Amino acid sequence: MSPLEIVILLPLLAALAVGFGAPVRVFSVGSALINLGLVVGLVLNFSATGADKSGYAYASARTVLENPAISFAVGADGVSLILTLLTVLVAFAAVWQISAEKPVIYHIAAQLITAGAMGAFLCTDVFFLYAFHELALIPTLLMIALHGHGDEEHRRAVAWKTTVYLGAGSLVLLAGLAWMVLEYSGGQKLTFDLTALKAQAAASPLPVEKQASIAFVLLLGFGTLVSLFPLHSWAAPAYASAPTPIAMLHSGVLKKFGLYGLFRVALPLLPQGFQQPWVHQALLFMLLGNILIMGLVTIHQKRLDDVLANSSVMHMGYIFLALAAGTEVALRGAVLLMFAHGVCIALLFSLAGRLRSQLGTLELAKLGGLGSHAPAFTVLFAFGAFASIGLPGLANFAGEVMVFIGSFQSFGAGSFGPLQWAVVLALWGVVMSAVYMLRAYRAIFQGSAQAGLFMTDPAISQRLPLIVLAAVLLVAGCCPWLLLGLMKTDLATVVETASSAVQEAAKAAPAASH
Amino acid sequence: MITLNHYLIVSGILFSLGLAGVISRRNILIIFMCLEMMLSAANLALVAFSRFNVTQGLPDYTAQALVFFTITVAAAEVAVGLAIIVALFRTKQSVEVEAVTKLHG
Amino acid sequence: MSVFTLEAFLAILGLLLLIVEAFAPQISRRTIAAVSLGGTALALVLFLTVASHAPDSLPSFCTPWMRLDSLALFYKGFFLVTTLVVLWLTSECASYLGKYTLEGRLNELYSLPLIVCAAMMWMAAAQDLVTVFVALELVTVSFYVLVAFARKSNLALEAGVKYLILGALSTGVLVFGIAWIYGATGTLSFDGIAKALTAADLNKSPVLLGAAFLLAGLGFKVAAAPFQSWVPDVYQGAPIPVTTFLSVGSKAAGFVVLTRTVDALTVEHSVVGPEVKGLLLILGALTVLLGSLPAMFQQSVKRLLGYSSISHAGYLLLALACVGSTRSGMNASGIVAFYLATYLPMTVLSFLVLALLRVQGSGEDIRDFRGLAKRNPFLAFIMTLSLASLAGLPLTAGFMGKLFVFVGLVDQAYWGALVCAAIGAAAGFYYYFRAIVSMYSPEASAQEPIKLAMPTRVIASALAAAIIILGLYPKPLQQILSQPPEVAAKAAH
């Protein structure tokens, strides 16, 4: 049995045990802690040994069906290990801070989402990759519908909007994946195995136009799940009204599934698809929408949870920028940024949840002066906020810099194309982040507090997971090579195929114009 | 001369008559009679086909055996059916179709 | 011992129970329940041993019209399992069902299913239309009695009348179809029909007329499009065990016959092959839509399950239309059988939860499910699982079934049907999800917790495990079903 299977199964078993009446904190928090330890061990061991020939470490496969070929295959490379690490970190923090009086379903949902995310990141079979994401999605939707913030009507409306968007997104995604699998299997038996599909893609690539069409469908499907610009409108209200642990897990971890899917499935199998001009330009348009429009929208928010929710949507734009660029530096930076964003948004949502439960409001206009009452809280929030802005020394900085530099120096070096213009525009996003985050920080912690709106620092035991998250931000910011070193090889091959494809296309383009 | 076609047309018309009754009548008893008529029409077609499907010099008796079973089954069906209809009548004092349209949710 | 003896044993046991009921009324309900349950369980155990050792033994007098191929064996086992769980469900519901039956009698609810089971098992092996007709009518007439059995409830009586009228109509249509098929091909056996249809000079239209009537008549048994309107009403009115039996057993019985009929009609070089496939596609797509779309507006869970049963019949018909597709490793009859195998646990489980709620005195509406998670987390869990599986979420049995259907449709490039199926699946997510949300809703409709007996827990857990296992590891079942049916048949000759 591969250790990865244990890592996936543990939260599932914890959810079952808790559901049938086992002691909540022991099982739920205990399993999260054990998982954290396990994954850290796996990461350390991975940097020591690296992946095997297939490109995956700790791989194992159990055949579920011969024809169509589906197997419960797990395997980890650098990218998936980093995201798994993110998952266990956030899951640990999220589960820890669920207060004792909340119903058991909070723990069950959190554990199910963790299991789903972990499965989605670690499976190397397209079928299970998709299936585990669904497993995580359903508790999310349920929890927003049942225990979300706000009055019942609002909650219902938000829950339905989210369900419709994510449901439709998943269906589009499923259609896209099925299309891809069908095209690659040609006349032979269907296979969902990622390695076999990659071999197929290398041996007999699809025609470029078909690659582009499938890539576009996948972009829409995965994009909806990540709140890519015109399909983003579910995200902000959903995060603002989701219960705190769910908001942490979804925005911090589960949302990364869409990006991960694009990196893991779409890029290697459709290397030329994203570089086709019409897909590429559509992608640039959408990601600039994410960064610029959502940045402006965020600036105009009046409540802390809305600011955080919208900023989370906005930051996804940077990662799509890396996808559009397709250089190795940008992609590695994007994975680092995924990790950093996940940790920092989980930290911020957790703190916002505490604010809400203690003060009963998150209106920026009503808050103020908390800095002097709750210094530890302020420091933790500052870590999250400054990381989110991209302050050097915190994790996001390294990721953002790599994305920008990698994108700016993309393949068509020497020519100042649409991508370079996009980078220039995207840089303004950093400014906007600074504006809204600093404004929010000032509004909450400085000035004078209104009557009755005081809060004190959380108890040490409550602070612990938050301190861990903040520490991770600091460590990853100061020593980004710890994480970058994990993915020395896995993105390089992807980029190689993609870049050779693009160079061929670039060669063909002037020839065609003559 | 009378051909197979003649018998089939009679059977078809009888079947259609029954169907028309099932669709347009409201009295459950009459609907049930029309159903019996449809069954008999099918029997006529079967018997006609069996007579014209001469095997070894004789009509095909497998099809006639089916007709035998159909008639028997129909008799049982009528018995059970009438029992249900009587039970319905006892509670509703009516055998109109409207008596059973309560269940629309 | 042969499988045939088992069927005779079941039928005779049913008869004996009927006689005991008439002549020895002092024997308690509990004894009769125990005998029928024990008898079926014994038959199931014997069947499993017989089927693995000497499946091809049939008495010589029934070889002209009966054959034991792998498909027949699969369905026989399926019907035994179904009957067993239905009888068990009856004993679960006994306390509340007794209120609606005459003098609290339930004996027919224990004895008739045995006879129905025997008839269904004969039907599974039937090789000519006479056998099919007689066995089918034995099932149908028994169901007339079963549906209307709780006759102190007006709903049950109305359901009985509806089932009666439409059932008799479908019988008429079926016989008319058989007559025309016979007229056009000159034979009543499936093999003979398949052979006659390959003759190039055969005129299509009489066969098509017969095929259309035959499919429509069988469509009633499986709750397919032209005759689907009875389903929600009858499901709502009939006692829960009977509804379960209708939804699983009767549907499967219809599909065995449909499989055999379609196999004969679409045999290679058949003159009517493409038309029959087209007809099935249209009926299937229509059934999916007519099942899924109205289901979105239902308030009663029983009706909801009725509509969902219609839409599942639609998927099954679509699977049947994929004759000749091998992309999924099984042929169309294999896909249908697989789908039904996944359909059994999820349907039974959802009806079980409904029944347990009824026993507690709750209603059958979606809002009566509120707070179920608090009253009994186990029930809420298995209901969630079965609804998720009915909706076709990945990692459950329901998804695997749908996957095969979709693969078949794609393989045959039936895009229109694929779109309809996708619409139905999407609508399914909506209405099953609504029921799930209701269960976990914090506002409870009733507060008192629900206690479960140990056997109930065990059987429900077994069914839930079946859903998960079929969803995660369908390989063994697929292998059983992917054997060509001729293998067992050849051994018999």
Next chain:
Amino acid sequence: MPPLLFYLFALITLGFGLNVVIARNPVTSALSLAVSFVGLAALFLSLDAYFIGTLQVLVYAGAVMVLFLFIIMLMDIKAEVLGGRANLSAMVAGVLVAAILAVQIATVSGRLSQSEATLQTAPLQLSEAAKSWEARGKQNLPTISRDLKAGNLPDAKLMGETLFSKYAFHLQMVGLLLLVGTVGVVALSKRDKEASPS
């Protein structure tokens, strides 16, 4: 059977059949159905299906229709009141569907390869049948082959032979079915002892 007789009985069957559908009084409908079935039985006889024809009269026209009449009288059902919009549309739909179906069936039946066959062009060959019966050796029933040799169609005997040799098992099944039916009728129509005797 001379064509004239065929037309006469066909007319009786269809005419009284029509009356079943349009009569307002259920008693009229039931009686018409009985007559229609008698006409149908005559058509069966014309097709050399003597046994089935007899059965049709005995079971259908006799037992079943008496049962119907009995129930109608017992329940004292009044004639149906016609009218109402829903009723009208149902009638139009019924007539339309039936007409289309009848035309369809008539068209298709013309396409059968045998559709122009008459009883004369597809004659029974009794002497040949007798020979093939005698060739069956042990399974030959002397009474059947004797009748066949004498030029008579032993319809009931052949029917019995089919039912009790090839379909013996089905006969048992139908017996089971009749028993289930009987039990069902008892279970469904027994009076409730607890209920008031109104």
